Amino acid sequence: MKEIIIQLELPRVEQLLAPYRESIGKDYDGYRNHVYRTITYALHFLNGQHQQLVETALVYHDLGLWTDRDLAYLEPSEAIAIRDNEQHGWGLDPNALRGAIHWHHKIWRYRGPHEDVIEACRKADWIDATLGWFRKGMSRRNITLVEKAFPNCGFHASLLRLAKEYGGSTIVGGIKVTRGILKW
Numbered sequence: 001m002k003e004i005i006i007q008l009e010l011p012r013v014e015q016l017l018a019p020y021r022e023s024i025g026k027d028y029d030g031y032r033n034h035v036y037r038t039i040t041y042a043l044h045f046l047n048g049q050h051q052q053l054v055e056t057a058l059v060y061h062d063l064g065l066w067t068d069r070d071l072a073y074l075e076p077s078e079a080i081a082i083r084d085n086e087q088h089g090w091g092l093d094p095n096a097l098r099g100a101i102h103w104h105h106k107i108w109r110y111r112g113p114h115e116d117v118i119e120a121c122r123k124a125d126w127i128d129a130t131l132g133w134f135r136k137g138m139s140r141r142n143i144t145l146v147e148k149a150f151p152n153c154g155f156h157a158s159l160l161r162l163a164k165e166y167g168g169s170t171i172v173g174g175i176k177v178t179r180g181i182l183k184w
Helices: 011-045 051-060 074-088 094-102 115-129 140-149 155-167 170-181
Strands: none
Touching: 011 051, 011 115, 011 140, 011 155, 051 074, 051 094, 051 115, 074 094, 094 115, 155 170
16 A cells, blocks of 8 residues: 655635634544544555545534534534535535534444545544544554554543543433434
8 A cells, every 4th residue: 555645734724723723622633633643544445536525524424412512513514514504615525524524433343425535534434533443444554644643642542531521420421422313
């Protein structure tokens, strides 16, 4: 597999994240780096195609966790992305944007409209969410390079903290997350 291309800063990503910095708060650096890791993996799977859509979808994919303070955050994240797409006139296909966010926790392969982008985003998030345990065809070397470029900054610990904070306990929060975001 070819070596992954790592872009340390993407102007669109920085612009899209900026309005949500306060909502994300102390988790901002961790979430920002998670976004960059997933974008990097997804663009690798897509050979660099659909960059604007991928960047946008993956900036927004988990935002509802902070903006709505809800463990079932897919629909709130979709709504924010669709609203901003319309308000700012980005012209992204709303079905592709919504789909990339909605299906990014799907356990099995996504098949359907916009499959290439949705599947790339889904695989990218699974790689990062599992800290590379599920590689989805990505080489260990590429994962190591991406993780070195974009350190975790406590991202996975913040997910556990939020599950406990929003759910009342880590166990109850974990169940709510699983029921609210996993797709079959």
